[in-house]
Amino acid sequence: MKVEFELIRSRRKSISITMKYDGGIIVRCPLRMKNDDVIKFIQSKSEWIMIKQQEIKEMQKAKVERTLENGSSLMFLGKEYPLEIIINELYKKTNITKTEDKIIITVDIYDKEKIKEELKKWYKVQCINVVTERIALYQKYFRDSPKEIKVKEQKSRWASCTYDNRILFNWRCVMADINAVDYIVVHEMCHFEYKNHSKEFWNSVENIMPDYKIRKQWLKVNGIRMEF
Incomplete structure (x- = not known):
């Protein structure tokens, strides 16, 4: 398999690998770590990389795009709240409140x-x-x-x-x-x-x-x- 990754060197003692939401890979390593050692580390994580990227693909397939319109669902502390959008031209400053059963946003324009x-x-x-x-x-x-x-x-x-x-x-x-x-x-x-x-x-x-x-x-x- 071919693995593309972003390498970030910094003042740290160990090497680590992070998978981004889109499946991209970030590798962080000490400033003076040799490139060959970085490659060996990535190779040792090849199975983990494949598993994680497949998981992300499956999640993306199931992802429901939030349209941010009246009735759209938003999460807060693990609970889903319907979004209520109120248009009021007098509200030049946006106001957002959360009640027991909804999140309400008041704006001057949709x-x-x-x-x-x-x-x-x-x-x-x-x-x-x-x-x-x-x-x-x-x-x-x-x-x-x-x-x-x-x-x-x-x-x-x-x-x-x-x-x-x-x-x-x-x-x-x-x-x-x-x-x-x-x-x-x-x-x-x-x-x-x-x-x-x-x-x-x-x-x-x-x-x-x-x-x-x-x-x-x-x-x-x-x-x-x-x-x-």
Whole structure:
């Protein structure tokens, strides 16, 4: 098989491979790692690459494109909410509210791209609020705390932790069930001590969250539903 990938060299101690939502591959490695060693690593992961790319193809076939019109379904903390769009020319500033049974957006004009961008902004605010609260809940298990918490657009991962303990969350995290959100939070906080996915790292995750594999599987199965 022929494998194309994006190679990112940085100040890190180990090599890792990430599969993006579209099946693209990102390989991250130490600055001075030899190209031959990078190739050998990718070859050792060939079976995993094939399996993951096939899974993505199957998910893409089942993907339902969200049209962002009245009645469209949006997720928030694992629950589906119908979208209600209200057009009011007096509302120059978009307003978004979530009730018990729907998400309501009020805009001055029906513009699908504007609605999409405004919803993303709203989700980002909700996400930072939720993950900040969950980090505070789990902080008792960790000696270190995050230097910074940010929410951004990330296509290939739910979150990431930098070498100096800044956590970057995908805004779509807040669409996930709260148990899955907690897994993402604990996963990234465990990177404070382990900057890799070693056995010690996963033991650390399991000590805090014994059922983490179930929560991780939920994300794998439902991740395709969290896009628009």
